[in-house]
Amino acid sequence: MELFNLGKVPWDRSQLIYHALGELNREALSLVSPATPYVCLGFHQNVDVEVDLEYCRSQGIPVFRREVGGGAVFLDGRQLFFQLVLRKNNPLVPLGMEAFYRKFLEPVIQVHRRLGIPAEYRPINDLAANGRKISGTGAGHIGDSAVFVGNLILDFDYDTMARVLKVPDEKFRDKVHKTIRENLSTIRAELGPKAADLPDETGLNAMLAEEFSKVLGPFTPGRMDAELEAMMRTLGRKMLPESWLHRRGKRVNGRQVKVRAGLEVLHRVHKAKGGLIRVDRTVEDGRFRDVDISGDFFVQPKDAITRLELFLEGRPAADVRSLLADFQANHDFDLPGVTIEDWLAVLE
Amino acid sequence: MEIQGYNLPDDLYYDADHYWCKLEGGLIVMGMNDFAQKLAGEIVFVQLPFEGKKIQTGKKFAKVESGKWVGKVMGPVDGEIAASNQALETNPKLINQDCYGQGWMYKIKPDDPGKIDALTHGADKIRSWLLADIERYKKG
Known part of the structure; x- marks a missing residue:
């Protein structure tokens, strides 16, 4: 299996790479982080309902619709993404959702524990430490692949997260802000003063690769070859235009923001x-x-x-x-x- | 018939991803089977393609989201969409509540209705196919 340990990449490549690997049916683990911030929308969300596009445009924050479910999130370079792509029929892929998440969250739990954070699996797809969510995850089928994505959250910009969402009024925004702050923690917040000893991005990605290899077997270095670049360009032409962003999503009654499961x-x-x-x-x-x-x-x-x-x-x-x-x-x-x-x- | 807690009627046809099909007045009606809906959990969104959309055997034509997962729906045969269950737009949970009835998903006008025979059907075949997948599910 290939390992793409790429560190900081342009924001759009932090999404296009796993979509491309999925479409190409190339089994891989990709470790990336966006060089600049953006908002990432769940596959079936309505962008006009969920995101304050005017604000995002005024701040130069791009908005992207991923082919994985869940809610709109604000992503930036203080989050390190892990993106696992496996063939749907690979025997390593459990059939049940809970078994799937439990299996592939285990390496992420181990990384947190190595850092000194008592992370625990919380069904079905959450990772919690001291009662608060500490990593966001999602999964789905892309091409003939099962894709699992998530992040190590070093720090989180609660203010911008609450600001990029479309809300009926400021009172609702304050409520969302407060609820996210109370229920989502970060690696730095959990470590407190010990955060000074935190490994750098390269070190953390090395830990992720090591822990994932215990579940997946050894990796070979991934190559950004012509096939992968071509697929990323193809997907970019589909997924970066406004028409993809404004696809019709699920109908919602009023406004609801999911903070965690x-x-x-x-x-x-x-x-x-x-x-x-x-x-x-x-x-x-x-x-x-x-x-x-x-x-x-x-x-x-x-x-x-x-x-x-x-x-x-x-x-x-x-x-x-x-x-x-x-x-x-x-x-x-x-x-x-x-x-x-x-x-x-x-x-x- | 009931197989280890999953209800799989033996007069239906099933594809590898656990969608059921049946012939009804020249159309193929399609939906998610009980095993799949139980595994998926609460369905939160179903793509409902418009009438006339061409579909191909084994090719994706729609997506289903269960909150924890976005899955694909593959064409069981070549043909085109004759109808999508519009009730699922506001209430996708119908799939969890009544997957063989009100929770039906698509009606397909098949190019060749006989192709439905390529799907798993017949009590014995359904049983052994489902037991194999239950085993895989239990293993994790």
Whole structure:
């Protein structure tokens, strides 16, 4: 299997290389990091919904749609990417998703542990240290290959991450910023003062290569040959134009930002007969957190909405219909023109 | 029939990636089988190609995302898309809830309906094929 230990590369090559290796069915591990920052969009996301393109353009931050799932992320040179490309039918590739991630996250766990960070696998595709996510990963089929990608996060620019996302208002942005900061850690943050002893990029990539070879066998040096360059050019012509970026993605109701598996920040607006209802909320491991309801509906007494917010706090989001029925049956309030169906439109 | 917790009707035809097919009024109806939907987890997006899109045996014509994975859907036969299940646009989870019914994915107008015979079919063949994949799955 080939090893492309390339270090810093132009931002577009940090994406095109694994797409090209996948299309060419060349089994390889690629270790790269972008020389300049960019935003990377999940395969089925709508760029107009997810990313503040105007801001990105004003700051010269390119936006790229990858052929791997997940959410929009801000990537820069303080993140080191590992990109594994294996033939779909390679016996090393487990059939089940969890087994796949568990197997190929193991080398990444070992690198963190060698650095002194107690990283652990968290199903299905997260790596956590001291309760916080510490690496982002994704996978998919490209060509006839199974591709696994992820990053070592040395430092993370939380401010720019929250800034490049498209948000309904600044309050939502603050919420996203706070939630990401609370739930995503970095290698430097975990190491604290010991970060001064952290190996440089070359050293970290050498550790990654060594740990991955324990799972994959020995590597041969990868060659940026004519075939690979030609495929990267071909894919660049397809994936770098605006038309690819603006492909239609999945339909989403309102705005939702996934921070990690099981943690989402959501915003929804719904026009009920009795007025506009707007709800900001977080769903953490299936439970409501920080439900914030506002709008221009009439409600008497005024504190009924605060009581509903408190009532929902910590309760299972999947039970929302019965929770709302329960609240309505046991609380005395008047909310004309707003039915349980209206509440479900913003809370389900 | 039920095989180690996976429901695989024995009157359907299956491709190697665990999509099922059946002939219905000259069209091939296609969807994800129970083994695949259980392995994939919650389906979050399905590409729904427009009517008339040409498809080829073994060539990708759509993608499916399960949150943890973006997978490809390959043409089971040569032909063209006659319909995509538009209900999946707003509710892709129908695949998890009812993969052989409301969660159907595509209807294909085959160039040669007889080509469906190249897919795995018949109770014995389905059983041995699925057991081999379950074994592979268990091994990890």
